[in-house]
Amino acid sequence: MSNRPPIDFRQIYLEPRAALLPRGQEILSRFPDAERIEVASHWNIPGLHGNAGMVKDWLKIKRQVLVLGTRKSLILRPNGRSADFIAPGMANGCALSCAYCYVPRHKGFANPITTFANIEDVERALRKHVLAQGPKTEANSVDPAAWVYDLGENSDLSVDALISDNVRDLVTLFKNLPTAKASFATKFVNRDLLGYDPQGRTRVRFSLMPASLARVVDIGTSAMVERIGAINDFVEAGYEVHLNFSPVIIFEGWTAAYTELFQQVDAVLSPRAKAQPAAEVIFLTHNAGLHEVNLEWHPKAERLLWTPGWQETKRSEYGGVNLRYRRGLKGKAVERFTRPPAKVGR
Structure with a gap:
């Protein structure tokens, strides 16, 4: 884990249209010394995507390479878990290197950040969708009164905010949409976000796990004590x-490790902070393809993530074949995780 900024861009692959947009020009001006390489599509960059030899430079590429493109699809999808809807993200990929992250499954052997410059298109799509929903008349497990939109399905917005004002603009957008809230999960503490004035319309979900575990699988993230x-x-x-x-x-x-984590949270949070949080709990889902990639750059993490004796195959909602904890084992684990702390044992 690291508390230093996780980016030091040396190369920027860019679509010509993205470079002409105001947000694209702003991003390029922030990193004037980076080499610029024109590409036809942010999804198909020869020598970067699908190149097995790149996996040896997994961490360096994440830190030193940025892809600048435009978002083509503006579809919003229903969710019903931590959000009501998944928004079209303004980035794909991350400079952090969490060994269990599913995003690299779609990119192959290198997973740098792709940032999108057409922020106005995404803002229009979001505003139109929110207005079409009207007020939320029935409470659900996501939120009692507001439609919640996940803005960071495929990236970490706290890191994205180091690259451009896309995140600030989206927080400002939802500040002026009284029937909706923005939401994103993060493993990086970016204190610049404290000045965005969200006025209660943006939900930040801090991802937590035992510090000893995070030191192995959450590479490049903020330390647990900092989160x-x-x-x-x-x-x-x-x-x-x-x-x-x-x-x-x-x-x-x-x-025992999670009990200690809960005790740390209880000791630190203020009464106001304790009065408003909810928690999302998701047990690990892994993937054979990601396992093979991880073995090339971080085999130590795979000793924690790849435990076939405890796992079974699962077909995802998108058709992929993943691994999850076996049904009986997972049921017992969920019961132990949610048991009152005083009764938790080793």
């Missing part, structure tokens, strides 16, 4: 802050 320590400040700055225990990874001594 927990930021929660009070984000609440005071006008964010709604939830906790995101995702993924929960089973390992020897995991219940």
